[in-house]
Amino acid sequence: MSTQPEQLVFELPHRTAMGLEDFLVSDSNAAAVNLIDRWPDWPVGAAVLVGREGSGKTHLASIWASRAGAVAEKALSITRERVPELADGGAILIEDIGETADEAAIFHLLNLVREQRLQVLLTSNVAPGELAVRLPDLLSRLKALPMASIEAPDDQLLRAVLVKLFADRQLSVEPHIIDYVIVRMERSLRAAERFVAEADRQALVLQQRVTRPVAAAALDSLGY
Incomplete structure (x- = not known):
């Protein structure tokens, strides 16, 4: 008598946002999901999401961007000349903060978080304290932001x-x-x-x- 192969069943919650595919949650990414869930009730209008490449960080950041109506920009593309244009949108996802070319531009945007109630989510492969940031004021500001990590x-x-x-x-x-x-x-x-x-x-x-x-x-x- 043949039997059917055992089926796998997992009691993991699913997150779906703005048409994005399901985001599976476990202990390894629960803190990061909680950070996104708490928005817009962050202590300040900005936060840092940390995770290595392939961790699901980009997916989770995209969920936030959809919820916040944010424009997504690579940190490398942000210059001082673009700050007014970006700030006018009200919310911005800044990806790969470790690849920033114009640190003064990022610092200016973070200043606008309070001045203009701008909403900002930054992503990074490493914690802010491990970034090779040359501008002391920017490094200090990044280290002071709420942060959550996606673990392996x-x-x-x-x-x-x-x-x-x-x-x-x-x-x-x-x-x-x-x-x-x-x-x-x-x-x-x-x-x-x-x-x-x-x-x-x-x-x-x-x-x-x-x-x-x-x-x-x-x-x-x-x-x-």
């Missing part, structure tokens, strides 16, 4: 993300395969996306389901 995804989040990514491709994968993968792959959401895409490709080539050998081949192809 825990097992619970990685499992849920992998299951969701496979489900998005109409693929059913048994729990033991997910367990096999998460202890071998890079611990990032971007790595999860790359793995699922490669596993799907391998399964199509072999014309079979995503089995452990298929998962192993996908991991090997990605260098894990």
Whole structure:
């Protein structure tokens, strides 16, 4: 008598905002989600969201930008000449603050947080205190802002993300395969996306389901 493969079920909350796909929440990103949820009731009108590349930081920042009606700008593109134009929008997402070219422009925008009630969310790969900022006043201002970090995804989040990514491709994968993968792959959401895409490709080539050998081949192809 055949039995159906065990189905994976996770009690993780979903966040959907302004048409964006679900954002899965676990202990590793709960503080960051809480920061975004508290807006606009931040102690000041600005905050810093920290997370390494592939952590989901950009996704979460985009959710805030949608809620706040903010324009999104790379820090590298912000100059003093553009400050009045950017401030007129009322809210701005400044991404990758560590790549700032015009520190005085960023400092000026942060001054406008109180003067013009501007709303600003800054993103960074590292905490403000670790940034190579040359302008002392800007570094001091950044370090004083409310901050939340997205940590490396825990097992619970990685499992849920992998299951969701496979489900998005109409693929059913048994729990033991997910367990096999998460202890071998890079611990990032971007790595999860790359793995699922490669596993799907391998399964199509072999014309079979995503089995452990298929998962192993996908991991090997990605260098894990």
